[in-house]
Amino acid sequence: xxxxxxxxxxxxxxxxxxxxxxxxxxxxxxxxxxxxRVEDIADRVGVTKGTIYVYFETKEQxxxxxxxxxxxxxxxxxxxxxxxxxxxxERLESLIALLYDHIVENRRLRELMRFVISEGSRFPQVVDxxxxxxxxxxxxxxxxLIDEGVKHGEFRSAPAAFADAVVAPAIAMLIFTxxxxxxxxxxxxxxxxxxxxxxxxxxxx
Amino acid sequence: xxxxxxxxxxxxxxxxxxxxxxxxxxxxxxxxxxxxRVEDIADRVGVTKGTIYVYFETKEQxxxxxxxxxxxxxxxxxxxxxxxxxxxxERLESLIALLYDHIVENRRLRELMRFVISEGSRFPQVVDxxxxxxxxxxxxxxxxLIDEGVKHGEFRSAPAAFADAVVAPAIAMLIFTxxxxxxxxxxxxxxxxxxxxxxxxxxxx
Amino acid sequence: xxxxxxxxxxxxxxxxxxxxxxxxxxxxxxxxxxxxRVEDIADRVGVTKGTIYVYFETKEQxxxxxxxxxxxxxxxxxxxxxxxxxxxxERLESLIALLYDHIVENRRLRELMRFVISEGSRFPQVVDxxxxxxxxxxxxxxxxLIDEGVKHGEFRSAPAAFADAVVAPAIAMLIFTxxxxxxxxxxxxxxxxxxxxxxxxxxxx
Amino acid sequence: xxxxxxxxxxxxxxxxxxxxxxxxxxxxxxxxxxxxRVEDIADRVGVTKGTIYVYFETKEQxxxxxxxxxxxxxxxxxxxxxxxxxxxxERLESLIALLYDHIVENRRLRELMRFVISEGSRFPQVVDxxxxxxxxxxxxxxxxLIDEGVKHGEFRSAPAAFADAVVAPAIAMLIFTxxxxxxxxxxxxxxxxxxxxxxxxxxxx
DNA sequence: CATGAATGAGTTTTCATTCAT
DNA sequence: AATGAATGAAAACTCATTCAT
Numbered sequence: 001x002x003x004x005x006x007x008x009x010x011x012x013x014x015x016x017x018x019x020x021x022x023x024x025x026x027x028x029x030x031x032x033x034x035x036x037r038v039e040d041i042a043d044r045v046g047v048t049k050g051t052i053y054v055y056f057e058t059k060e061q062x063x064x065x066x067x068x069x070x071x072x073x074x075x076x077x078x079x080x081x082x083x084x085x086x087x088x089x090e091r092l093e094s095l096i097a098l099l100y101d102h103i104v105e106n107r108r109l110r111e112l113m114r115f116v117i118s119e120g121s122r123f124p125q126v127v128d129x130x131x132x133x134x135x136x137x138x139x140x141x142x143x144x145l146i147d148e149g150v151k152h153g154e155f156r157s158a159p160a161a162f163a164d165a166v167v168a169p170a171i172a173m174l175i176f177t178x179x180x181x182x183x184x185x186x187x188x189x190x191x192x193x194x195x196x197x198x199x200x201x202x203x204x205x
Numbered sequence: 206x207x208x209x210x211x212x213x214x215x216x217x218x219x220x221x222x223x224x225x226x227x228x229x230x231x232x233x234x235x236x237x238x239x240x241x242r243v244e245d246i247a248d249r250v251g252v253t254k255g256t257i258y259v260y261f262e263t264k265e266q267x268x269x270x271x272x273x274x275x276x277x278x279x280x281x282x283x284x285x286x287x288x289x290x291x292x293x294x295e296r297l298e299s300l301i302a303l304l305y306d307h308i309v310e311n312r313r314l315r316e317l318m319r320f321v322i323s324e325g326s327r328f329p330q331v332v333d334x335x336x337x338x339x340x341x342x343x344x345x346x347x348x349x350l351i352d353e354g355v356k357h358g359e360f361r362s363a364p365a366a367f368a369d370a371v372v373a374p375a376i377a378m379l380i381f382t383x384x385x386x387x388x389x390x391x392x393x394x395x396x397x398x399x400x401x402x403x404x405x406x407x408x409x410x
Numbered sequence: 411x412x413x414x415x416x417x418x419x420x421x422x423x424x425x426x427x428x429x430x431x432x433x434x435x436x437x438x439x440x441x442x443x444x445x446x447r448v449e450d451i452a453d454r455v456g457v458t459k460g461t462i463y464v465y466f467e468t469k470e471q472x473x474x475x476x477x478x479x480x481x482x483x484x485x486x487x488x489x490x491x492x493x494x495x496x497x498x499x500e501r502l503e504s505l506i507a508l509l510y511d512h513i514v515e516n517r518r519l520r521e522l523m524r525f526v527i528s529e530g531s532r533f534p535q536v537v538d539x540x541x542x543x544x545x546x547x548x549x550x551x552x553x554x555l556i557d558e559g560v561k562h563g564e565f566r567s568a569p570a571a572f573a574d575a576v577v578a579p580a581i582a583m584l585i586f587t588x589x590x591x592x593x594x595x596x597x598x599x600x601x602x603x604x605x606x607x608x609x610x611x612x613x614x615x
Numbered sequence: 616x617x618x619x620x621x622x623x624x625x626x627x628x629x630x631x632x633x634x635x636x637x638x639x640x641x642x643x644x645x646x647x648x649x650x651x652r653v654e655d656i657a658d659r660v661g662v663t664k665g666t667i668y669v670y671f672e673t674k675e676q677x678x679x680x681x682x683x684x685x686x687x688x689x690x691x692x693x694x695x696x697x698x699x700x701x702x703x704x705e706r707l708e709s710l711i712a713l714l715y716d717h718i719v720e721n722r723r724l725r726e727l728m729r730f731v732i733s734e735g736s737r738f739p740q741v742v743d744x745x746x747x748x749x750x751x752x753x754x755x756x757x758x759x760l761i762d763e764g765v766k767h768g769e770f771r772s773a774p775a776a777f778a779d780a781v782v783a784p785a786i787a788m789l790i791f792t793x794x795x796x797x798x799x800x801x802x803x804x805x806x807x808x809x810x811x812x813x814x815x816x817x818x819x820x
Numbered sequence: 821c822a823t824g825a826a827t828g829a830g831t832t833t834t835c836a837t838t839c840a841t
Numbered sequence: 842a843a844t845g846a847a848t849g850a851a852a853a854c855t856c857a858t859t860c861a862t
Binding site for chain 3: 855856857858859860
Binding site: 440441442445478498524526527528529530531532534537541566568569570571572574575576577579581582583585586588589590591593597598600601603604605607608609610611612613 | 645646647649650719720729731732733734735736737739742743746771773774775776777779780781783784786787788790791793794795796798802805806808809810812813814816817818
């Protein structure tokens with residue numbers, strides 16, 4: 001008897017955790033941490049409640065594991081940022097493009113922001129980890145980019161907190177997208193152009 | 206001796222709804238809609254569960270009433286914006302100052318944003334009302350300000366979606382404040398200066 | 411100042427208990443004892459909950475008072491029965507006519523039967539009183555009528571429990587009316603004729 | 616040694632619904648629909664509240680399922696009625712005997728009548744179903760029996776609604792039994808004899 | 821008398837979690 | 842590993858009753 005299904009039972013089993021985390025993501029996005037039932041997640045995977053508890057001890061640990069699971073693409077973003085080359089302006093523009101591509105467009109990273117905002121007080125470690133691992137490094141890189149631009153005479157000397165202002169339009173678009181889900185369509189390109197236009201004019205020496 | 210605590214029954218009754226809505230705000234902020242127990246709200250007011258139901262039919266209606274209750278200061282913001290005078294740059298700077306004063310600093314409006322993000326899918330009317338009544342008018346006013354500045358030669362001609370980019374730093378600071386609550390202290394003045402500096406440089410003709 | 415309302419305040423007050431009992435009857439009929447709220451009764455009278463408690467100590471006592479209130483017409487029935495004259499057959503037919511007029515047609519006595527059946531285990535005294543005061547005397551009178559008819563040679567000698575069988579069709583129609591409320595229309599005259607026809611043929615010597 | 620109590624999980628599970636419905640019947644009989652607590656039913660089964668909800672979605676659905684559960688013996692009654700043979704008088708007497716055996720004596724069918732009377736307005740479908748499935752067919756059969764008897768010259772020509780009058784004594788006894796529960800003892804045989812005596816005398820040509 | 825705000829005990833229903841199979 | 846029956850702690854909501862005005 002030829003094995004029709006490409007997945008052996010062992011392979012099937014190896015995928016379970018990821019399957020559960022993917023399902024958990026969808027359910028938690030839809031209803032939030034408290035209102036999501038473990039059974040909803042199980043149903044989405046096509047198993048029963050009990051199975052979830054085979055892999056995760058509590059709903060809380062499942063949530064935290066899910067957060068780690070969807071945070072992975074952030075590492076790519078950081079890696080990509082560090083590989084940029086060109087003038088400071090060019091690198092800045094590319095960095096902003098990366099933000100739009102990874103954060104605004106990637107649903108998982110977008111919803112990660114929603115979890116940080118809405119479940120933050122229930123899972124403070126999640127927020128802190130998120131910032132220590134992603135936001136702070138990104139901000140540091142951006143700051144170094146601005147400093148370098150200033151030193152090279154490419155950018156004018158800028159006040160403190162400038163780095164935050166520089167990425168703000170991407171954050172704002174991310175938030176709007178989160179809020180409107182599908183009810184209003186926002187055009188990424190239009191936003192990106194206005195963003196780059198504003199900050200490059202605002203920064204040039 | 207002024208009788209401070211001699212509230213008649215009628216006075217007491219007149220204050221109840223506001224008392225409950227204030228308490229509801231605090232509890233909903235702390236735990237979110239689903240995890241907040243009606244009894245927590247009652248305890249905070251110093252009454253029993255039943256009393257809450259004398260004034261509000263369901264937890265859902267209480268939540269919606271609370272949102273309307275805390276949205277009031279937004280009207281002041283809009284009114285103040287329309288009273289601004291001076292050159293376009295001056296009015297733009299003043300408008301941004303208003304945003305920092307009203308939105309970033311006013312805890313209620315700040316948390317309103319959190320509700321919009323975290324309870325939006327449960328209360329879509331809340332989000333829509335919020336945008337129709339506040340965000341859209343504010344945006345329209347801002348856009349007209351920019352258009353006027355361009356026509357008068359005060360601002361350079363700008364791409365679409367520029368208005369959004371212009372207020373973005375305030376939004377971003379609002380979000381950060383929301384996320385860190387008290388764990389990281391952000392200085393409003395520093396942000397405000399960086400913000401104005403960036404956009405005025407970015408806008409001037 | 412001419413007194414427009416025919417009722418002085420004192421008269422108004424004197425009517426309150428009856429008003430409340432009438433309202434209570436309607437509400438208890440509609441929803442049963444447990445599901446009826448004291449407030450529903452108050453609303454129907456046009457007063458507030460508190461007023462009900464001015465006149466009746468508890469919901470339970472109100473229910474019992476209501477039962478006594480609607481039982482009054484039964485006394486008329488008994489009085490009328492004792493005033494009948496004519497041959498035994500004539501008096502029997504008249505008695506059955508009285509049953510249809512008073513019990514089947516009078517909504518209050520009809521619903522009294524429903525209360526006896528549905529709230530009987532909660533208010534056993536109600537049932538017992540009902541039988542002692544009304545059913546037993548009626549039955550005794552009927553039995554004496556039959557006995558007299560047998561003695562006079564008007565009726566044939568009948569087995570025990572015959573009296574119950576003789577009134578049964580009226581009971582059955584009462585029950586059907588109760589069950590169908592308005593969903594099926596039963597014609598009293600048709601039932602009455604079949605009833606009299608059956609028992610007179612069944613009884614005559 | 617036969618293992619009496621060694622129920623496998625599967626067996627246990629298979630019995631649960633019937634166990635719950637039996638317990639529900641007892642509790643609903645005792646206190647009526649509204650006053651019965653789901654927990655009372657659970658206690659009677661020896662499980663906890665939650666278990667009831669594993670098998671029935673709501674108290675309402677549980678009640679309706681219980682009604683269907685106890686209605687089953689009615690089908691036997693109908694089946695038995697259709698199997699009767701003999702002269703019309705014999706079949707009529709046998710039919711009445713069936714009524715006493717199945718309805719008056721079978722506690723479940725008796726209490727079904729109470730539910731129809733007391734919960735009818737809350738569950739109109741229950742009443743309608745009850746009549747469409749049981750009362751109407753029984754009545755139709757009885758009518759055809761009388762018609763046949765008239766045609767064969769066994770019975771005299773009877774007025775409309777005669778069929779109802781013919782079974783009325785059984786209904787009346789059912790109601791009395793319901794009302795007195797155990798407080799007055801009614802002798803079925805005495806009633807049955809009076810009943811048959813009355814209607815056979817009333818019907819014969 | 822009448823009111824209606826407030827109470828608190830009670831009831832239905834939900835759901836994370838456990839554990840025997 | 843997977844199941845799903847069972848649990849029990851909680852939470853929204855109800856309502857008879859009280860009592861200050």
